[in-house]
Amino acid sequence: MKALGILAGPRKGYTNDKLLDAALEGLKARSAEVEKLSLYGLDIKHCTGCNMCEKTRKCVIDDDHQMVLDKMAASDAIVFASPTYWSNVTGMAKAFFDRSPRFFDITKLGPKRLAEKPSKIILITSCGMPYPLSHLFGMATGCMRAMKVFFGYMAKAKKKCLIASGMVDYQKSEPSKRLLKKAYNLGKNI
Numbered sequence: 529m530k531a532l533g534i535l536a537g538p539r540k541g542y543t544n545d546k547l548l549d550a551a552l553e554g555l556k557a558r559s560a561e562v563e564k565l566s567l568y569g570l571d572i573k574h575c576t577g578c579n580m581c582e583k584t585r586k587c588v589i590d591d592d593h594q595m596v597l598d599k600m601a602a603s604d605a606i607v608f609a610s611p612t613y614w615s616n617v618t619g620m621a622k623a624f625f626d627r628s629p630r631f632f633d634i635t636k637l638g639p640k641r642l643a644e645k646p647s648k649i650i651l652i653t654s655c656g657m658p659y660p661l662s663h664l665f666g667m668a669t670g671c672m673r674a675m676k677v678f679f680g681y682m683a684k685a686k687k688k689c690l691i692a693s694g695m696v697d698y699q700k701s702e703p704s705k706r707l708l709k710k711a712y713n714l715g716k717n718i
């Protein structure tokens with residue numbers, strides 16, 4: 529099994545990165561071949577709304593975006609981690625989502641997905657607001673929803689989600705052992 533981890537937050541070594549690593553460790557424990565990318569280290573420009581991808585299924589802008597899509601399409605499992613920014617994904621994650629051409633055909637019966645892979649998806653976010661306010665005010669849940677919509681259109685995959693609320697200390701931003709174990713188990717058992 530091939531697994532791809534994508535960090536969509538700018539801070540390496542902090543909450544989302546650590547939870548992503550833990551989930552990837554869990555996947556490794558079941559002999560997955562694991563690769564990790566950080567969107568913030570890549571050249572991914574913004575969508576210009578030209579709509580050429582409607583016809584060609586490819587973006588006309590030549591940068592690192594297509595390389596990430598190709599790796600995603602070749603993966604059996606994807607772990608995607610974005611911190612919650614303004615009740616949504618990070619700007620980089622949104623730029624990446626916007627640039628991705630339609631993963632589906634519109635049929636009389638509704639959207640029909642084109643991709644077979646990935647079959648397993650793990651979505652991770654963390655936010656500063658503690659639980660249950662993080663959920664009641666739609667913060668972490670807003671971010672999770674954005675990721676679920678994107679990946680829901682991409683593939684008919686088994687999805688597991690992990691939310692770390694109350695990560696208020698930006699300097700430490702250290703997920704608890706319980707959360708790290710949870711992320712590990714998601715990777716191991718998905």
Ligand SMILES: Cc1cc2nc3c(=O)[nH]c(=O)nc-3n(C[C@H](O)[C@H](O)[C@H](O)COP(=O)(O)O)c2cc1C
Pocket residue numbers: 537538539542543544545611612613614615616654655656657658662667668695696698701
């Ligand atoms: C630009 C920005 C926007 C944020 N927006 C929210 C928010 O809407 N709700 C929230 O609870 N926390 C918000 N936070 C806090 C982060 O989600 C939180 O600190 C997260 O754990 C950071 O993840 P990281 O340690 O992996 O970078 C925001 C932080 C930044 C920098």
